Amino acid sequence: MERKIIDLDQGWAYMLKGITKLKRILEGLPEDPFSSEDYIFLYTTIYNMCTQKPPHDYSQQLYDMYREVFDEYIASMVLPSLKEKHDEFMLSELVQRWLNHKVMVRWQSRFFHYLDRYFVARRSLPALYEVGLACFRDLVYQEVKANARDAVISLIDKEREGEQIDRALLKNVIDIFVAIGMGQMELYEQDFEVHMLQDSGAYYSRKASSWISDDSCPDYMLKAEECLKRERDRVSHYLHISSEQKLVEKVQHELLVVYETQLLEKEYSGCRALLRDDKVEDLSRMYRLYHKIPKGLDPVSTIFKQHVTAEGMALVQQAEDLASSQTANGGVGVQELVLVRKIIELHDKYMAYVNDCFLNHSLFHKALKEAFEVFCNKTVLGSSSAELLATFCDNILKKGGSEKLSDEAIEETLEKVVKLLAYISDKDLFAEFYRKKLARRLLFDRSANEDHEKSILTKLKQQCGAQFTSKMEGMVTDLTLARENQNSFEEYLHKNANVNPGLDLTVTVLTTGFWPSYKSCDLSLPQEMVRCVEVFKEFYETKTKHRKLTWIYSLGSCNVIGKFDSKTIELIVSTYQAAALLLFNNADRLSYSEIMTQLNLTHDDLVRLLHSLSCAKYKILNKEPNTKTILPTDNFEFNSKFTDRMRRIKVPLPPVDERKRVIEDVDKDRRYAIDAALVRIMKSRKVLGHQQLVMECVEQLGRMFKPDIKAIKKRMEDLITRDYLERDKDNQNIFKYLA
Known part of the structure; x- marks a missing residue:
């Protein structure tokens, strides 16, 4: 049976009844809901009108x-x-109309579904759902978007000023801006976001210009932080998530970037004042606000560096002033050690800032390093920082040092000293001073604790490398071997009763390469001492034939019994002093020249020696004439009337300024180091320009010391004369390596 043809007008009349019913439901007018029969009738009508044979296939007409x-x-x-409403009421209406429209599209696309399945698919036309949304976009959205946007922005500004607004309404309106793009964000960004950001910028620009003049830096930062928090909150409640970064950056720019210099430089409350007054919380806030801004922390770290540098320089100046004023009272030296302690405290304080306020940011580590490098390399009253640090360590590690600390505190302090060493450019100078002082502690039994000695060497090794501490570690090991050697010597004497040195003798045998170089002179020993030396030589030859003993008498000490008229006193003296005193066992009176001839000493050594015995605190020898200076015309005799309340006294020698000798030794080592670096570089590069060679040499040696450019040039010339390098014949600035 043939199907009855439905013409367009008739079929559309059926459809209009259903569409009118849908409109009335959407408008809230009294209407029964759609039954399944209603739906099937409408769907079937469209189906029939689209499946009739041409010319009665009305698919295109129905689509239109x-x-x-x-x-x-x-x-x-x-x-x-929509046109009769304004502001919030218009927004509410827009939201409602949008919801209605989506319902209408959903129902209509169901009624006309057959079109979607066949006609739309075959012709590659926009789907019914898209057509429905496009109608709203082209006719409603384009008409009201400007008013809606302005109304939304106005409500946002009201909320910023503290008014309560309907956030749900705003979210629904913004959802329309997003949804209308049908999966693309361009409409949201162009029609809403750009204007919202512009308004936000203007709003915060007005606020910032008012706050910057009225508020202190901490108050301003509190407000800025609160504003940023609220803007993020705003995004989470109703703006689209894609706007968060842009909005935050806009607010940061207006509040923090535009006024950064003004804010940080505020006289009584800016960054310098916060550092000066230890406002840790405010500094943390400053870091939180600026670390998210590209290069935002640069000015903060610059001020931090300037502040730390100024504090460090003030400490150096203070130490200089105090030490200068105390020179007359013999107070030089104490202030330098106090300075090191204060620098350690300063480092602790600002390292805590870097860790806690600036969350270990590399920029602030760099600023702290550069600041400390400035004042940690200053000379204080003629003493380099390398020497001060070595002296400070010596004061902690030797017996009877002025620093009375627990074992834990010593360990902690040594750790901090090694950290300070990282800022000192002349690390090799520190190593040499430290080695000299370590030698004195070890040789004269002045070291308070061997564990601490080993501990700091481990720390130095970690900081500066194994080569830095190899000699020092050798010194500590030498002492252990020397004690074993002394025990062997005592056993040897015990077993060989016929071998008798005549005196109690302790010999410390050391390895030349590890220890600082000491002056060895051919002191003519008294007969009593000659026998001792010979006995020890005989013993040592039984142990090894390959090592030669060199005696360093300047480091020796003797206990001599002095028989004076009133009582007998034990004198603790150096080997030189003992040799001089023993001469008076065979003569009552000796001239300067006689003593010089018999001891075979230089003029300088003899002056020091005789001064300590006749002009200093303990006058064991009488001098004629009785003056404070030693001259070659002087005569000396034993002072039998000498007495002291103690039964045992130490007669010190005048101290020798070792600084000059240490600096000379270091300069010599540096010449070798520069030579080695230049040869090493040229050996691998074969040909290199002058500037490049100097730069690479400075870079290689920089870990141990800051090489002088003139010194490098001088060593280059020396290597040319020694045929290690040559200049290019055509270009004098090019060097070649000679294998």
């Missing part, structure tokens, strides 16, 4: 009429209702 339904509804109902 589908759109016209929306156009007519929007023109007659939607736009008039």
Whole structure:
């Protein structure tokens, strides 16, 4: 049986009944809901009209009429209702109309579903759902978007000023801006976001210009932090998540970037004042606010560096002033050690700032390093920082040092000293001073604790490398071996009763390469001492034939019994002093020249020696004439009337300034180091320009000391004369390596 043809007008009349019913439901007018029969009837009508044979296939006409339904509804109902409302009421209406429209699209696309399945698919036309949304976009959205946007921005500004607004409404409106793009964000960004950001910038620009003049830096930062928090909160409640970064950057720019210099430089409350007054919380806030801004921390770290440098320089100046004023009272030296302690405290304080306030940011580590490098390399009253640090360590590690600390405190302090060493450019100078002082502690049994000695060497090794501490470690090991050697010597004497040195003798045998170089002179020993030396030589030859003993008498000490008229006193003296005193066992009176001839000493050594015995605190020898200076015309005799309340006294020699000798030794080592670096570089590069060679040499040696450019040039010339290098014949600035 043939199907009855439905013509267009008749079928569309059926459809209009259903569409009118849908419109009335959307407008809230009394209407029964759609039954399944209603739905099936409408769907079947479209199906029949689309499946009739041409010319009765009305698919194209129905597709066009589908759109016209929306156009007519929007023109007659939607736009008039929106135009008569304003501000929030218009937004509420827009949200409602959008919800209605989505319902209408959903139902209509169901009624006309057959079109979607076949006609739309075959012709590659926009789907019914898209057509429905496009109607709203082209007719409603384009008409009201500017007013809606302005109304939303106005409400946001009201909320910023503290008014309560309907956040749910704003979220629904912004969702329309997003949804209308049908998966693309361009409409949201162009029609809403750009204007919202512009308004936000203007709003915060006004606020910032008012706050910057009225508020202190901490108050301003509190407000800025609160504003940023609220803007993020705003995004989470109603703005689209894609706007968060842009909005935050806009607010940061207006509040923090534009006024950064003014804010940080505020006289009584800016960054310098916060550092000066230890405002840790405010500094942490400053870091939190600026670390998210590109290069935002640069000015903060610069001020931090300037502040730390100024504090360090003030400590150096203070030490200089105090030491200068105390020179007359013999107070030089104490202030330098106090200075090191204060620098350690300063480092602790600002390292805590770097860790806690600036969350270990590399920029602040760099600023701290550069600041400390400035004042840690200053000379204080003629003493380099390398010497001060070595003296400070000596004071902690030797017996009877002025620093009375627990074992834990010593360990902690040594750790901090090694950290300070990282800032000192002349690390090799520190090593040499430290080695000299370590030698004195070890040789004269002045070291308070061997564990601490080993501990700091481990720390130095970690900081500066194994080569830095190899000699020092050798010294500590030498002492252990020397004690074993002394025990062997005592056993040897015990077993060989016929071998008798005549005196109690302790010999410390050391390895030349590890220890600082000491002057060895051919002192003519008294007969009693000659026997001792010979006995020890005989013993040592039984142990090894390959090592030669060199005696360093300047480091020796003797206990001599002095028989004076009133009582007998034990004198603790150096080997030189003992040799001089023993001469008076065979003569009552000796001239300067006689003593010099018998001891075979230089003029300088003899003056020091005789001064300590006749002009200093303990006058064991009488001098004629009785003056404070030693001259070659003087005569000396034993002072039998000498007495002291103690039964045992130490007669010190005048101290020798070792600084000059240490600096000379270091300079010599540096010449070798520069030579080695230059040869090493040229050996690998073969040909190199002058500037490049100097730069690479400075870089290689920089870990141990800051080489002088003139010194490098001098060593280059020396290597040319020694045929290690040559200049290029055509270009004098090019060097070649001679294998």
